[in-house]
Amino acid sequence: MSRTIPARRGRPVAAPLPQRKNSLSLRLKRISRAWQLYVLLTPAIIYILVFKYWPMYGVQIAFKNYNPVDGFTDSPWVGLTHFIRFVNSYQFGQVVGNTLWIAVLGLLLAFPIPIILALLVNQLQSEKFKKFTQTVLYSPAFISTVVVVGIMFVVLSPRSGLVNNAIQLGGGEPIFFMGSAEWFRPIYVISDVWQNAGFSMIVYLAALAAIDPALHDAAKVDGASKLQRIRHIDLPGIMPVVTILFILAIGNLLNVGFEKALLMQTPLNISTSEIIQTYVYHAGLQQAQFSYSAAIGLFNSLLNLALLLVFNTIARRANQATLW
Amino acid sequence: MSLTTNPRTTDTPSRTINQGRPQRTLRDKYGDRAFSIAATAVLMLSILAVVYPLYFIVIASISDPNAVYEGKVWLFPSGMTTEGYERIFADSRIWNGLGNTVIYTVLGTAVSVSTILCGAYALSRKDMPGRKILMLLFVITMFFDGGLITKYLVVRDLGMLDTVWAVVLPGAVGVWNLIIARSFFEHTIPNELREAAQMDGATDFKFFFKMVLPLSKPLIMLMIMIHVVAQWNSFFDALIFLNDDSKYPLQLVLRNILIQSDVSSTGTTGGDIESYAAAQRIAELTKYAMIVVSSLPLMIALPFMQKHFTKGAMIGAVK
Numbered sequence: 077m078s079r080t081i082p083a084r085r086g087r088p089v090a091a092p093l094p095q096r097k098n099s100l101s102l103r104l105k106r107i108s109r110a111w112q113l114y115v116l117l118t119p120a121i122i123y124i125l126v127f128k129y130w131p132m133y134g135v136q137i138a139f140k141n142y143n144p145v146d147g148f149t150d151s152p153w154v155g156l157t158h159f160i161r162f163v164n165s166y167q168f169g170q171v172v173g174n175t176l177w178i179a180v181l182g183l184l185l186a187f188p189i190p191i192i193l194a195l196l197v198n199q200l201q202s203e204k205f206k207k208f209t210q211t212v213l214y215s216p217a218f219i220s221t222v223v224v225v226g227i228m229f230v231v232l233s234p235r236s237g238l239v240n241n242a243i244q245l246g247g248g249e250p251i252f253f254m255g256s257a258e259w260f261r262p263i264y265v266i267s268d269v270w271q272n273a274g275f276s277m278i279v280y281l282a283a284l285a286a287i288d289p290a291l292h293d294a295a296k297v298d299g300a301s302k303l304q305r306i307r308h309i310d311l312p313g314i315m316p317v318v319t320i321l322f323i324l325a326i327g328n329l330l331n332v333g334f335e336k337a338l339l340m341q342t343p344l345n346i347s348t349s350e351i352i353q354t355y356v357y358h359a360g361l362q363q364a365q366f367s368y369s370a371a372i373g374l375f376n377s378l379l380n381l382a383l384l385l386v387f388n389t390i391a392r393r394a395n396q397a398t399l400w
Numbered sequence: 401m402s403l404t405t406n407p408r409t410t411d412t413p414s415r416t417i418n419q420g421r422p423q424r425t426l427r428d429k430y431g432d433r434a435f436s437i438a439a440t441a442v443l444m445l446s447i448l449a450v451v452y453p454l455y456f457i458v459i460a461s462i463s464d465p466n467a468v469y470e471g472k473v474w475l476f477p478s479g480m481t482t483e484g485y486e487r488i489f490a491d492s493r494i495w496n497g498l499g500n501t502v503i504y505t506v507l508g509t510a511v512s513v514s515t516i517l518c519g520a521y522a523l524s525r526k527d528m529p530g531r532k533i534l535m536l537l538f539v540i541t542m543f544f545d546g547g548l549i550t551k552y553l554v555v556r557d558l559g560m561l562d563t564v565w566a567v568v569l570p571g572a573v574g575v576w577n578l579i580i581a582r583s584f585f586e587h588t589i590p591n592e593l594r595e596a597a598q599m600d601g602a603t604d605f606k607f608f609f610k611m612v613l614p615l616s617k618p619l620i621m622l623m624i625m626i627h628v629v630a631q632w633n634s635f636f637d638a639l640i641f642l643n644d645d646s647k648y649p650l651q652l653v654l655r656n657i658l659i660q661s662d663v664s665s666t667g668t669t670g671g672d673i674e675s676y677a678a679a680q681r682i683a684e685l686t687k688y689a690m691i692v693v694s695s696l697p698l699m700i701a702l703p704f705m706q707k708h709f710t711k712g713a714m715i716g717a718v719k
Contacts, residue, residue, distance in 0.1 A: 116518040130546075131554050134554060220634075229687075230684060
């Protein structure tokens, strides 16, 4: 297409010849012609080099004894010492277990609920009610994590909280929710659904809106019920999006909600609320054990990456949509 | 959307086709109706579950703390008081935090949005040599991350601890947002337009600033909103990078008052129990008011923002 454009103006548009003969000088010419694009890209490149790749380079301190004087590069190597120490520490089982618990519980509840909500909202007939439901359900996503946890503390307060007032009204004993290890996981997961289900629903609604309405009309003519249409048209229609979001959720399985876990921690629930990343925070930033906690962080990242690769492969085998 | 051919149904002649009510026919079995009712009921309950806690906090924030304490406040405020709000407005920490948050939000949004728009546009240009490799450079960071500790050490080595930049820069460019912006440019800026502009002698800069940006208002709005909300609500970068509490953003101030104070007061202290309890109740009242005040700005802006976020989800879904 670009060949139709005369090169007379001195700034011809794109690749001049579609031939494979990309000689070096031709390539350099194309690169120099696009210099303004590279200038536009430069701030973003500088950003990822400094704030993403530099820390990535620094990950080597997981195998070193980091000290500020020698920095990332010159600190002495110690091999797998920090990993071994972590695996052998008494926190290892607890911290990894806690992380998996809330990750899996979260996935089981927080992943399907937005899909169900989207299917239900999608079949509403009144556009107004549809829009209203959407707005209300996703409004909590705009409340900050700090405030959501703040709400938990006041609403679940054993002295004056709404929930405990209701329990006492029903004749029960007040429960100190935020100070109990058993309650941490349910509260964590339920509040996650409360805050994010509505927002996650939006993507599925967008996917549902893209389904050809003719399919539904044809099914209606054939006498399909609503439930059948959801089962045989809507669900298959959003399956690619579901698969991709599921793989992404798996890839982030061990990262989610670390800020909330940190905020919800009290000395009384620490036995269930200390997850890998809060442990990294405590050991690394509060106790300045940089190398040790970097090793734990790396362990977490690698575990995540492995999960992502495994599930992406499974999805490909099953002929589903994949990330790559 | 149902393609109703007959705009009027027999039993409800006043409804027009625009309201989307399909005609009730024999096909519409009892099962369907039961399903609709069940679905609506489930959604109503979900709405209630979302709204009621928020509503309760609003009424508790203007109720007599003793009434809240005794569990008398359920549907309506009781014994109206504005003491909670008065205490907040008299609290200099809140004002200071709010001021910091405004600065961080404005600066952070400006840096993020301009970096993302420029970068995403360059990456959307298929004729930029090395585009694939450069894109890969960004995508890799989505799947592997250097981790909290090394990020902290880098920020420290850059001498940014306890400065505005530590809050604004480390999270400035989200790759996901970059991808959204890139696919927006790919789908909405036709190649022909660029070629025509270039024939007229427009450089890439000129084309980007004079043509692309004015055509990308929905994207710009979306990006601004994403970053305003994220920056307004963030506390973690401030928690790890700032020591000086006069620089704390609102969320960190809130955390210290809403959450930390609760933790420290879980045990009963000695002394005058009556006045301690009274102080406790006032503190609770202040917390309710604080939740309302800090969430209100975004909640008010929500209906205005909704349209843009929904559009953003569409762009994201297209991928």
